[in-house]
Amino acid sequence: MCIQHDQEVMHKLFSNIHLPLLDVTAAPPATPFTNKKVGVVFCGRQAPGCHDLVCGLVDMLCSGSAGNRVLGFVGGSHGLFNKHAVEITPELCAAFCGSGGLEMLGRTVDRIKTVEEMQQVRKACLDLGLDGLVLVGGARTNTDAAYLAEYLKEQKVSTAVVGVPCGIEGSMVNEFVEASVGFDSAAKAMAQLVGNTAIDGSSARKYYYFLKLMDGSTTGGKIPTSHVALEVALETKPNLLLLFEEVDDKRLTLRELVHEIAEVVAQRAAAGKNFGTVLVAEGLLAAIPEFRALITELETLPMPSTVDKVLPELTQWSKAIFTSLPDFIQLQLLLARQSNAALQLSQLETERLMAWLVEDELKERRKKGTFKGSFSPVCQFLGYQARCSMPTDFDSDYAYTLGGTAAILVANGCSGYMAVASDLAQPVQSWRVGGVPFTTMLQVPPSSSTETFRPRPSIFPRKVDLEGGAFRSWLDVRKLCAREEMYENPGPIQLSGPSAGRVSSTIATRFSYLQELAKLREHLEAESTRCRPGCDPPHVMVATQSLSTLNSILDELAGPMAATPSIERVQK
Template sequence: MKMNDKSPLQIERALYQPKLPEAMKGPVALKEGAKTTSVADQETIKKLFPNTYGQSVITLEKTNNQSATPVVSVGVILSGGQAPGGHNVIAGLFDGLKKLHPDNKLYGFLGGPSGLVEHKYIELTHEIIDEYRNTGGFDIIGSGRTKLEDPEQFDKGAAICHQLGINAIVIIGGDDSNTNACILAEYYAQNNTGIQVIGCPKTIDGDLKNEMIETSFGFDTACKVYSELIGNIQRDANSSKKYYHFIRLMGRSASHIALECALQTHPNMCIISEEVEEKKMTLRDIINQIAKLIAARAKEGYNFGSILVPEGLIEFIPEVKVLINELNDLLAHNGVFNAIPNDEGRREYVLQSLTPQSAVVFESLPLSIGKQLMLDRDPHGNVQVSLIETEKLLIEMTKYRLAEMKARGEYKGKFQAVNHFFGYEGRCATPSNFDADYCYSLGNVASSLISAGKTGYITSIRNLIKPASEWIAGGVPITMMMNIERRHGKEKPVIRKALVDLKGKPFQFFAQHRDEWAKGNKHYIFPGPIQYGGSAIVCDQPTKTLLLEYED
């Protein structure tokens, strides 16, 4: 048998031609809507971004006028964590630029934003692009988490752009990366560099969304991957009938992934961080809720089940959130703390530096969790929640709570738990048809915005629950999504994260059905693997979240 370096799926996916909105299948015209304002802190944001604030929302429309466009060169950056579909954004950008003029060039900066600053790049050609169409991952040029916020970085970036004749930079990233894009666009506009900056909405977390950006790319694929795994685990639990599976799901802050996976698989319990915060639940409240569920199922003869835990849960428990905010400020650029050589000394330093209330909370946590809370912050000054094993904390505390209940005769079942963390499994998966189409369209939109001379915009595709031909393409000023938040102990302009709306249709549907899903084993759904060929209802279906949010 002859061995091939590519799987049958890779070979087949290379042949897939992503679908485009009807308006983008030929020449396009830009229709400008009303002027915009930021979501909050309008006067402050306006002063910080005088050149890019207040621009109009743009819609792309089909036109019969094929106007000549000047030759341009564009640089593209993959920023932050991977998300399925990133390669198709680049392919769509490349094809869009070549459609506008065959002499247009696309350069990829290597290793994320640092490639711009350190002048590391390659020219992306047909041969390179064709190897990565419809594939997962960010390996075409690599990604990174370097934060662009220093004028010296901006100037180094401008120097290489002028050297290569680059007219525009496209930054593909999440809320923090697009905040960087907004700051970079303003700086280049203020200094008359002639370099445009366009963003693309990427994050599997699903928290970069608003009325103009219905979802970020990668969310669809990642949730389908996780839901397949959850379904498989639920089938196993239903077969062996002896384990409770505590499944922590990626999603740095918001619980969109956990909610979407619950809608797809109907677990026995799914904790929603935003609800925990809204109800001011303590860690003890959450443990009592889990123990109550397990005891109730045991009475019916079920000593197994599935419990979904959002990655960022610990930050939403009010008492712990206050603690984390204090720790973020305390540990930001703290040379004294960093010089302490051991965990015991660091813990003692933290306990002495916290407010009395937070010190009590910190001391009550298991040593392992306390240690994880003291780890180095990410480049944006936040605790690295992916390193906090919340599901293990819940298992241990539930075990003790059930033992107390058993001693009082309130629980007679058996409790055996297995912990899981699903994160990286979904970030580089082969994109679903939805993400392949969506990302290719986003890249094409970026080329149109560049051609029109726009800067400080993020690409937007709406009407996503309809067939791709009916999607509405355009661009949104990034300043429209900005507000002021505290980062690294300072007030800074950032894109506001979109958390789960407890009054929104997806959560309301979940809330109406979760008590029913908690009982027995008859409501589990087993989604199975992502399908790429066959009926559109199986292959092109958007997320349950989108369907609930936008269906009549």
């Protein structure tokens, strides 16, 4: 069985894959934590809220308890490797609280992976005497944190490693993690810009705006997602939305995709509308099979390079595609790569390529007389203007809460945990906080026949669920959006007033796994109480039979799966 195999792989790499879930409660702790020294590192990319996270960490550790100190590593992972840290005081926090960016500490590479890097971190933890280390970032950072926690445990270093889910791409989510810090703010900041632009289009009625939306994961990893693009589409109702996941799911070729866009343009032109707004997810091209093949081939070649050098190295298929692309895309494919050798999809002007290809097809249609409109594309990349936005109230609260939770986890020596908060669609007062072991989130990648390396279990970015509520809301309106101007402009992020509390719909519509688990536990307890010794024997019989049936069903559904981790309580 696959699951059997996965368990074996996990067991080999991690000494304890049955750590319990942790619930943090507000009861006074038996022994207040004192003289703790905790380091914090920005490993991921810029996400609104990261400063508030540090504020939460510092406030939880330093207000009320004596002798606790927080060290911030300057310049991210590099700072950690080089033990370049500054003490973060409540005064420093006050200066950065509520602001965007990672200016407080900066960032560099987002990787702690090689043995050498692990050793450097070990040395830093020992030399600085850290009781805890909080890593802030997305799926990759938290995967690294899992391995680091295991490594330090092996090495008998007592520093507790805790991760926090951050990243505008919003893909560091799963059953336990309902949202990634920064997603709400970045999506809203981009929605404001898309809303403005769409209305600009319908005012002058002469441009097609092709807007590419930054998805943090494409600059940080190889697996793109389109959560931001989908959320922005739900907020603004553009004429078209090109999602990585949908194109991937439908296995669309470039020509088919372009044809679909051209159809909408032609349909609108027939109604006298030679304008519109098209949202393009940053990672789109990675979803197109022939393009993906080309990218894979290019990634094996040294870059930067030139067309002449690269062409002989490509297969016939990829060569044909490469030469069919406009010059500007060819050049962009041959740029220098970032540290992980992955192609920088964010540097690829996907939106311009799409506009160029659509224009090409429309020229053909015009020749045949099937298109009589005009087509003036204006291309824009929305990202850098938004990812350092001031955090929304939601992100401020969420990040601050996670910072405080991380503090409690490290102070309690809970290593190998991610700080989480759940029931996020509820008011802050109703949120539940706790820790989830990294091991519950690691997945063993499917092995392939050509595989020569041992599979490395990782936390994978979660893609947009094409069966999920958010995407289905888009399906409900997309036809109308293509034809008409259903544009909505949510306006700038408000920090007070009635709209300040609104949470983005991706987050608000999420199924709360932990909440369901809690309900389940309540039911079990009710059963147990109801059927206590002394109760009516027929009741016990009914209950027993019923539960037995349920267990058989679940066995059938799930196979021999590991049990849900149990829940323990840690206290502030």
